[in-house]
Amino acid sequence: MKMRLSVKPEIAAVVLxxxxxxxxxxxxxxxxxxxxxxxRDRGTGIxxxxxxxxxxxxxxxxxxxxxxxxxxxxxxxxxxxxxxxEQDFRGRYRAHEGILFMGYGISDKFAIEVEAGxxxxxxxxxxxxxxxxxxxxxxxxxSDVEGQIRWRWNHESAKTPEYYSYFLAVxxxxxxxxxxxxxxxxxxxxxxxxxxxxxxxxxxxxALEYVASEKTYDFAYGFEYLKKxxxxxxxxxxxxxxxxxxALIPEIxxxxxxxxxxxxxxxxxxxxxxxDLAPExxxxxxxx
Numbered sequence: 001m002k003m004r005l006s007v008k009p010e011i012a013a014v015v016l017x018x019x020x021x022x023x024x025x026x027x028x029x030x031x032x033x034x035x036x037x038x039x040r041d042r043g044t045g046i047x048x049x050x051x052x053x054x055x056x057x058x059x060x061x062x063x064x065x066x067x068x069x070x071x072x073x074x075x076x077x078x079x080x081x082x083x084x085x086e087q088d089f090r091g092r093y094r095a096h097e098g099i100l101f102m103g104y105g106i107s108d109k110f111a112i113e114v115e116a117g118x119x120x121x122x123x124x125x126x127x128x129x130x131x132x133x134x135x136x137x138x139x140x141x142x143s144d145v146e147g148q149i150r151w152r153w154n155h156e157s158a159k160t161p162e163y164y165s166y167f168l169a170v171x172x173x174x175x176x177x178x179x180x181x182x183x184x185x186x187x188x189x190x191x192x193x194x195x196x197x198x199x200x201x202x203x204x205x206x207a208l209e210y211v212a213s214e215k216t217y218d219f220a221y222g223f224e225y226l227k228k229x230x231x232x233x234x235x236x237x238x239x240x241x242x243x244x245x246x247a248l249i250p251e252i253x254x255x256x257x258x259x260x261x262x263x264x265x266x267x268x269x270x271x272x273x274x275x276d277l278a279p280e281x282x283x284x285x286x287x288x
Contacts (some may be wrong), residue, residue, distance in 0.1 A: 065282020
């Protein structure tokens with residue numbers, strides 16, 4: 001006869017909160033004197049897809065976060081949702097998304113990451129859209145599920161930048177003609193370099209994207225800036241885009257514990273086809 005241990009959800013939640021609190025209120029230690037000046041902003045880790053984030057060998061990163069999307073001129077075609085009209089329209093789009101990111105440094109040069117989310121979205125069609133598309137389309141459920149491998153080719157030196165590559169795959173977990181999720185494979189192969197200076201660290205990158213559902217290739221780019229202001233605060237800014245979409249994303253990172261960061265940012269659409277506003281807030285936990 002086996003004995004079963006039953007734990008009430010309330011007790012489990014309290015234990016989890018206490019563990020998180022213990023991580024958050026660990027004393028903060030400065031590593032500035034242990035690293036060369038060009039690594040002061042970012043440390044020694046491998047760059048991850050999450051803004052201004054780097055993972056070290058043997059380190060596990062856990063980042064639950066929330067993102068809101070606010071766009072008054074979202075481009076769409078009724079055919080995207082199964083209605084017979086190929087004309088482009090601009091609709092009103094709103095969405096709330098909760099996402100969980102996890103990354104792990106397998107070695108000093110190789111890291112992996114996975115990400116999945118749940119989203120609630122709605123699209124109000126344009127007044128001039130006379131197709132059979134409902135006036136308001138609402139859907140909720142699983143959003144993108146994706147994984148990445150990240151590879152560092154060399155270590156940055158006082159004169160030489162660090163080079164890295166990554167490969168991303170978005171799984172086809174969504175339904176076809178849906179407002180949310182991904183109905184077919186999406187792949188991306190990218191390269192970038194990192195160089196630290198006294199005034200901050202820059203990271204330019206380029207990538208080639210493939211969307212299987214549309215059988216199209218797109219060129220993507222990004223330019224990042226990271227500055228460690230103090231042992232508790234870092235400032236990040238990025239311009240990223242693809243084709244005729246571009247966005248500016250500033251972020252504040254607050255180190256509230258030795259292994260805990262509060263991250264707050266907002267995406268500002270620089271072109272009409274980019275999302276107008278996309279604020280994000282989350283807490284990143286590290287095992288180191």
